[in-house]
Amino acid sequence: MSISRWLTFLLIALLTVPGMTSAQEERAPEALLEQLAEASPRDTETVIKAIATSGHERARNWLDAYGNNRLSQVKDTGQIVIVLNNRGRDWEVADAITGENLGETSRRDLDRIAVNNAIRRQLEGVMAMMNLYANDLEVREAAALDLMGKVDDAVVEDVTARIEEEPDADIRSRLEQAVAIYQVEEQGSAEVINVLAGSLHPRARAALNNAVASEDPALRAPAEKALGSIEQKLKMNKAAETLYFGLSLGSVLVLAAIGLAITFGVMGVINMAHGELIMLGAYTTWGMQQLLPGQPGLALILSIPAGFLVAALAGIAIERSVIQFLKGRPLETLLATFGISLILQQLVRTVISPQNRTVVSPEWMSGSLVINDALSLTLNRMYVLGFALVVFATLMLIMRRTRLGLEVRAVTQNRAMARSMGIRATRVDIMTFALGSGVAGLAGVALSQLTNVGPNLGQNYIIDSFMVVVFGGVGNLWGTLVAGLTLGTINQLLEPWAGAVLAKIIVLVFIILFIQKRPKGLFPQKGRAAEA
Amino acid sequence: MTTFKKRLASVALTTALGTGMNLAHAQEDPIKVGILHSLSGTMAISETVLKDTVEMLIEQQNAEGGLLGRELEAVVVDPASNWPLFAEKARELLAQEEVDVIFGNWTSVSRKSVLPVVEELNGLLFYPVQYEGEESSENVFYTGAAPNQQAIPAVDYLKNELGVERWVLAGTDYVYPRTTNKILETYLKDQGVAAEDLMINYTPFGHSDWQNIVSDIKSFGSAGKKTAVVSTINGDANVPFYRELGNQGISATDIPVVAFSVGEQELSGIDTGPLVGHLAAWNYFMSVDSDVNYDFIDQWIEYTGDEEAVTNDPMEAHYIGFNMWVEAVQKAETTEVGAVKDAIIGVTVPNLTGGYATMMPNHHITKPVLIGEIQDNGQFTTVWQTPSTVAGDAWSDYLPGSRDLIADWRAPMRCGNYNVTVGKCGASAGEQAAAAE
Numbered sequence: 001m002s003i004s005r006w007l008t009f010l011l012i013a014l015l016t017v018p019g020m021t022s023a024q025e026e027r028a029p030e031a032l033l034e035q036l037a038e039a040s041p042r043d044t045e046t047v048i049k050a051i052a053t054s055g056h057e058r059a060r061n062w063l064d065a066y067g068n069n070r071l072s073q074v075k076d077t078g079q080i081v082i083v084l085n086n087r088g089r090d091w092e093v094a095d096a097i098t099g100e101n102l103g104e105t106s107r108r109d110l111d112r113i114a115v116n117n118a119i120r121r122q123l124e125g126v127m128a129m130m131n132l133y134a135n136d137l138e139v140r141e142a143a144a145l146d147l148m149g150k151v152d153d154a155v156v157e158d159v160t161a162r163i164e165e166e167p168d169a170d171i172r173s174r175l176e177q178a179v180a181i182y183q184v185e186e187q188g189s190a191e192v193i194n195v196l197a198g199s200l201h202p203r204a205r206a207a208l209n210n211a212v213a214s215e216d217p218a219l220r221a222p223a224e225k226a227l228g229s230i231e232q233k234l235k236m237n238k239a240a241e242t243l244y245f246g247l248s249l250g251s252v253l254v255l256a257a258i259g260l261a262i263t264f265g266v267m268g269v270i271n272m273a274h275g276e277l278i279m280l281g282a283y284t285t286w287g288m289q290q291l292l293p294g295q296p297g298l299a300l301i302l303s304i305p306a307g308f309l310v311a312a313l314a315g316i317a318i319e320r321s322v323i324q325f326l327k328g329r330p331l332e333t334l335l336a337t338f339g340i341s342l343i344l345q346q347l348v349r350t351v352i353s354p355q356n357r358t359v360v361s362p363e364w365m366s367g368s369l370v371i372n373d374a375l376s377l378t379l380n381r382m383y384v385l386g387f388a389l390v391v392f393a394t395l396m397l398i399m400r401r402t403r404l405g406l407e408v409r410a411v412t413q414n415r416a417m418a419r420s421m422g423i424r425a426t427r428v429d430i431m432t433f434a435l436g437s438g439v440a441g442l443a444g445v446a447l448s449q450l451t452n453v454g455p456n457l458g459q460n461y462i463i464d465s466f467m468v469v470v471f472g473g474v475g476n477l478w479g480t481l482v483a484g485l486t487l488g489t490i491n492q493l494l495e496p497w498a499g500a501v502l503a504k505i506i507v508l509v510f511i512i513l514f515i516q517k518r519p520k521g522l523f524p525q526k527g528r529a530a531e532a
Numbered sequence: 533m534t535t536f537k538k539r540l541a542s543v544a545l546t547t548a549l550g551t552g553m554n555l556a557h558a559q560e561d562p563i564k565v566g567i568l569h570s571l572s573g574t575m576a577i578s579e580t581v582l583k584d585t586v587e588m589l590i591e592q593q594n595a596e597g598g599l600l601g602r603e604l605e606a607v608v609v610d611p612a613s614n615w616p617l618f619a620e621k622a623r624e625l626l627a628q629e630e631v632d633v634i635f636g637n638w639t640s641v642s643r644k645s646v647l648p649v650v651e652e653l654n655g656l657l658f659y660p661v662q663y664e665g666e667e668s669s670e671n672v673f674y675t676g677a678a679p680n681q682q683a684i685p686a687v688d689y690l691k692n693e694l695g696v697e698r699w700v701l702a703g704t705d706y707v708y709p710r711t712t713n714k715i716l717e718t719y720l721k722d723q724g725v726a727a728e729d730l731m732i733n734y735t736p737f738g739h740s741d742w743q744n745i746v747s748d749i750k751s752f753g754s755a756g757k758k759t760a761v762v763s764t765i766n767g768d769a770n771v772p773f774y775r776e777l778g779n780q781g782i783s784a785t786d787i788p789v790v791a792f793s794v795g796e797q798e799l800s801g802i803d804t805g806p807l808v809g810h811l812a813a814w815n816y817f818m819s820v821d822s823d824v825n826y827d828f829i830d831q832w833i834e835y836t837g838d839e840e841a842v843t844n845d846p847m848e849a850h851y852i853g854f855n856m857w858v859e860a861v862q863k864a865e866t867t868e869v870g871a872v873k874d875a876i877i878g879v880t881v882p883n884l885t886g887g888y889a890t891m892m893p894n895h896h897i898t899k900p901v902l903i904g905e906i907q908d909n910g911q912f913t914t915v916w917q918t919p920s921t922v923a924g925d926a927w928s929d930y931l932p933g934s935r936d937l938i939a940d941w942r943a944p945m946r947c948g949n950y951n952v953t954v955g956k957c958g959a960s961a962g963e964q965a966a967a968a969e
Binding site: 068069086087088089107108111112114116117118120121124202203205206207208209210213234238241242245248249252355356358360361366367368376378379380381450451452454456460492495496499500501504 | 577693694705733734735736738739740741743744745747748750751753754755756757768771772775776778779780781784785788800802803806808809811821823826829830833839840905907908909911913915916
């Protein structure tokens, strides 16, 4: 607060001290803003540019506010204000010229200075031009990328001049491409087409496509050639992208199913409430974010142990209260756990809300990792893929390398024998079920970043989970991993030409046929375990 | 909320006591208003607020002295998002409770389930949600938008104002998106859009893996022509869709998405940061700058006692429908269904956007069409609107078989599907339209 006031003071001092500043220039920013409020859609661009070049210290502030729909005019006085908080009926505003906080004003008294996508597009271009001269390399990079397709008569000379001064080679070539797009599209220049030949940027491709469609044969031939080389590269990128999509969907399936692979696969309990355990994990993430407002990243990381614990405790409660009494009666277990799943859903509906809850993605999980202009891998899914692999590896370790894992395998292979060797089978049952449920909770934490967190979350994954476990081979964790990733990839390969609805159906039919041929799945249990 | 109700009751009492005439009337039987909205099950999210809206309007009307000097009484039933139960509950309202009017339904399938009951028992139903058209019943008043009051103007906006030449029609796989997209496809092709500039895509309910589709949209949009997505994606499947758009770096300035099923209620459950600039087409936005709207919002917040409560398009439709019915009853001086039905045609009441809505002879109303952009506060701001109101068209002009049909419930025609080429009224024409689908 005090800093901004000090800045304002400095600004006024700067404006008033030199005798050369005329009264007219002092009023200029207000006049410009008022012009903006009254401008017809056609004139806004000129006004925006006038503001950008006015050199006023707050010019960038105004344009930012304008683009974010925060610039308003007070109805009675005509004063231009920036809306700081636009929630509810009373809005907090600040004077646009001085930056002074004016407190809350009723929404009724404000006239919004209209902005729309067309204007926002122009704004992006203008802001990119301003950012082109920034000292920060990343800002300049982003600005150059923004200029692709936005170079026009007014700025082409400035951009061309900037190419000479730009120290960074990548940014230089990016700017050359941006200028080339303008020259190809507006001037029909054939010489610069080779500048675009290597570019995978959609705008470059669009310019070449337009050139191919043009009347001018001198333009058409080189454009076709350039486009040909791009298409080849694009195909490779597309294939890599589809593979990534498949692995990512697969990792979601693996996460959802891996808990079930333990409870159903290893213990043989058909747990229809598995989906609701996933849901509990997702709600834990939401609850954690409520407890730690403003720190979604920390909340998410803390949700990993918390989600595991909540779901594991719920699992223990289910095992102790219901499943232990229904040992060896799969049909009753199925019905009872289905009832539990309905109870848990309704519980969430009544206690929390029937409506979906907002789970915020932390900054480091949104956006994508840009490999090149045609291939970028979305970060949230990459984290989920990595998380799935870590969970899988940990589970493998527990089952193979710890005493608990050994006991679990012993009890499932031959319960009576294990007990006579001194293993407490009941305790092992509890621990195993808790482990499987806890892993379902972990899946919920991950899914909260991809899909809606609501009472129906679990239902959407229960069928898929059983599908993966059965396809992979009951009782085999490796099977679950391979099955999940395979089904995900097949689904994503089919989707582009079959559509989402048909792709799902084809995958289901494929599994049915596969199970007919190999009833025990991809990796059937061998030896004594198979008969147990 | 209770104190507010008490206050209203006391106001009603004093007005009633104030004049002897009113006191005499108040002792007559109340006028019963049926409310048929799901209060449990999947649709409860959307429909509960509509029940509250009608109850609020009834309270306000009673505070003003009721209707024809009689008190209004709400009869609330819960059809529990169960389509056959809608028909049963409608029968209960009309046959047992003998209500004079029903406000209700959200999904098209629930309306279709109620339709025969309302027609058989000669009831009145006000239906407040945007729908696919191709229907006009003597007993139903459609206060939501027909396709020509939402989808067609939205496409016009994209085409004329944003210069869109390539179209992605993405929808959930059920009747409303399929019919709407069929209408839009014909409309766009009539406008000279080539088949290769159209991409149509359907996804299952609750679809959550949008990677491939968004990537397809991205490459479809890089063919050199301005591209837009027209989305009839239903309910919460929109959230992962928008999230994927944001993550794959598609902003509203590159490829705008215009949605027909995303309103303030839906946005209140999500972080709208990455959605800024994407579009929706409705006939009302909570952000509309008009005094009557600000008053309505104040009343609504006071009634619900929730400072964060939002208003939306179907609520405005009930507001209009309720006031139209009140006016028609006053005009007919009776609540008798036949008289009200005749009296309501031509009735004009204020809407919440600062204009007026008129009931047309085809039982649809006139509405302005608003295009809004999503803001970071979960609201829309209007970026464009039709210069005047648009009258709802029951039968689309862009479907074969349907384009020859008109509906006019005035005497002497009194027909919901009059075929102008054959010059005959009859269900055969409707069947013809259905067969052509």
